[in-house]
Each structure stands twice: as C-alpha cells, then as structure tokens.
Amino acid sequence: MRYWLMKSEPSEFSIDDFADAPGKSTSWFGVRNYMARNFMRDQMQLGDQAFFYHSSCAVPGIAGIVEICKVAHPDLTQFDPEGKYFDPKATAEKPRWFNVDVRLVKKTRLLPLSELRAQPKLAGMQILQRGNRLSITPVDAADWKLITGLL
DNA sequence: GCCAACGTTGGC
DNA sequence: GCCAACGTTGGC
Numbered sequence: 001m002r003y004w005l006m007k008s009e010p011s012e013f014s015i016d017d018f019a020d021a022p023g024k025s026t027s028w029f030g031v032r033n034y035m036a037r038n039f040m041r042d043q044m045q046l047g048d049q050a051f052f053y054h055s056s057c058a059v060p061g062i063a064g065i066v067e068i069c070k071v072a073h074p075d076l077t078q079f080d081p082e083g084k085y086f087d088p089k090a091t092a093e094k095p096r097w098f099n100v101d102v103r104l105v106k107k108t109r110l111l112p113l114s115e116l117r118a119q120p121k122l123a124g125m126q127i128l129q130r131g132n133r134l135s136i137t138p139v140d141a142a143d144w145k146l147i148t149g150l151l
Numbered sequence: 152g153c154c155a156a157c158g159t160t161g162g163c
Numbered sequence: 164g165c166c167a168a169c170g171t172t173g174g175c
Binding site for chain 2: 007009055056057060113131132133135
C-alpha cells in the first residue's frame with residue numbers, strides 16, 4: 001500500500017467535478033510524462049491512496065483524498081486523432097500511455113500549498129521541491145500521516 | 152549519444 | 164504575465 005499525490009487543474013477537473021462524477025470515479029487520462037506514467041503503470045496498486053491536488057489556480061493545495069480503484073490500462077485518449085491527447089506514435093498493439101482509475105474517498109478542506117510549506121517536517125516532500133513539475137509523485141507514509149492530521 | 156533550442160509547467 | 168526549471172526534440 002503506497003501513497004501518492006496527483007495534480008489536477010481545477011479548471012479542467014476540480015474536486016467538485018470529481019464529487020459529481022458517476023460513481024465518484026474517473027480515469028486519470030492525459031498524462032504524457034514518462035515518469036508519471038511509470039508510477040501509474042508499474043507501481044500503483046488497487047487501494048493505494050492519493051492526495052488530490054489543485055494546481056495552476058488561485059490557491060493551489062490539497063483538496064481531497066482519492067484511491068486507486070482500477071490498475072493501469074491503456075489511455076484511450078492517445079488513439080483519438082481529434083483529441084488533444086492524441087499520440088500518432090501509439091498503436092493499439094503498442095500503446096504508449098497508460099492510466100489508472102481513481103475514486104473519490106472524501107473531499108477535504110482546501111489545505112493550501114503555503115500551509116504545506118510552513119511545516120518543517122514536510123520540507124523533503126517532492127511537491128515542495130524547487131522546480132517540481134511532476135503531476136504524480138509518491139508521498140511517504142510519515143508525510144501522509146502528518147498531512148491527513150492537518151486536513 | 153551529445154546538446155542547444157524549444158515548449159510546458161506552475162507558483163507567484 | 165513573468166520566469167525558473169526541466170522534459171523533449173532533432174540535427175549532427
């Protein structure tokens with residue numbers, strides 16, 4: 001059982017969109033970064049939990065807790081020539097991109113990035129590192145516990 | 152396989 | 164809108 005942090009831009013898909021989704025679940029499609037893909041494809045297991053993080057918005061921060069409800073499978077958006085996630089180099093036989101499905105466990109208060117930064121014990125978190133851009137990052141158990149205590 | 156140019160991310 | 168960081172692309 002591992003812990004993760006998954007970023008989403010609320011203008012694309014917010015915590016409230018998540019709560020309104022059928023079954024409160026969604027495919028985490030559209031990831032086009034190899035490291036993030038590998039986390040999903042190779043390491044995420046059923047029942048793993050993740051912080052749902054709002055990025056690129058007025059108040060970035062953690063907005064909820066989600067869990068992996070379906071292990072990695074080919075990201076269908078890579079095959080759609082009309083879509084913005086189309087990848088001409090991907091084929092059904094050799095898909096390049098994968099995604100897991102996630103289910104909303106609960107919406108939490110919005111825990112702002114500034115508040116995470118204010119916690120000295122969280123200084124090592126990947127999301128807080130300078131230049132961090134990865135949309136999916138592992139969270140270690142101690143950090144997970146500390147943060148859930150703040151929610 | 153190197154590396155410069157380019158594009159994207161994302162906080163501020 | 165700015166800009167630092169960094170992943171990707173493509174010529175060589």
